Amino acid sequence: xxxxxxxxxxxxxxxxxxxxxxxxxxxxxxxxxxxxxxxxxxxxxxxxxxxxxxxxxxxxxxxxxxxxxxxxxxxxxxxxxxxxxxxxxxxxxxxxxxxxxxxxxxxxxxxxxx
Amino acid sequence: xxxxxxxxxxxxxxxxxxxxxxxxxxxxxxxxxxxxxxxxxxxxxxxxxxxxxxxxxxxxxxxxxxxxxxxxxxxxxxxxxxxxxxxxxxxxxxxxxxxxxxxxxxxxx
Numbered sequence: 364x365x366x367x368x369x370x371x372x373x374x375x376x377x378x379x380x381x382x383x384x385x386x387x388x389x390x391x392x393x394x395x396x397x398x399x400x401x402x403x404x405x406x407x408x409x410x411x412x413x414x415x416x417x418x419x420x421x422x423x424x425x426x427x428x429x430x431x432x433x434x435x436x437x438x439x440x441x442x443x444x445x446x447x448x449x450x451x452x453x454x455x456x457x458x459x460x461x462x463x464x465x466x467x468x469x470x471x472x473x474x475x476x477x
Numbered sequence: 478x479x480x481x482x483x484x485x486x487x488x489x490x491x492x493x494x495x496x497x498x499x500x501x502x503x504x505x506x507x508x509x510x511x512x513x514x515x516x517x518x519x520x521x522x523x524x525x526x527x528x529x530x531x532x533x534x535x536x537x538x539x540x541x542x543x544x545x546x547x548x549x550x551x552x553x554x555x556x557x558x559x560x561x562x563x564x565x566x567x568x569x570x571x572x573x574x575x576x577x578x579x580x581x582x583x584x585x586x
Contacts, residue, residue: 403485403578403579403581404578404579405481405564405566405576405577405578405579406520406564406574406576407576408574408576411573419571419573454519454520463507463508463525463527463568463572465510465522465525466510466520466522466574467522468519468520468521469519470518470519471518471519
């Protein structure tokens with residue numbers, strides 16, 4: 364396993380369209396995170412899964428955003444009715460079981476909403 | 478509220494030493510991380526401190542003082558490839574990471 368993978372790497376869409384991103388974490392990692400990052404800022408937490416359970420979701424997250432991890436392996440992040448303010452890098456990270464330990468990030472999915 | 482502060486940008490010379498500071502105020506503390514992020518790429522893990530003191534790893538070292546809510550990342554023998562953003566993140570009482578905005582490090586020849 365070479366690490367966390369994300370698809371697509373780049374997505375350009377028109378305002379109002381729906382987009383979906385996929386994340387495949389490191390296989391033995393049961394914890395999966397989604398972050399959003401804009402230029403010059405640190406990652407902003409979106410949501411977190413432990414196995415298939417979505418344990419936390421940012422209060423800042425609009426109801427246009429939804430994430431799933433149906434079998435506790437890969438995860439998807441969907442943004443409905445995209446807005447220009449959604450343009451950002453969407454980062455997925457995974458972590459091994461246990462409370463501590465570093466996050467391993469994927470290469471990210473860059474979204475541009477026109 | 479929770480807050481992580483680090484300088485926005487720093488400049489240093491190739492071959493020199495640079496120290497990037499990070500101060501934090503969080504609800505609980507379960508460790509502090511430093512990540513490196515090159516432009517357009519994902520963050521990569523550099524170091525983790527949970528106890529006070531200095532952790533050395535090759536050219537990079539990280540220091541933590543929990544009583545002062547303070548950490549620094551020390552980079553020695555700077556190389557051009559060290560030009561990147563350096564992110565400080567603290568794991569809070571819920572084991573969630575609180576991120577700083579990052580310090581952009583520019584290395585000049």
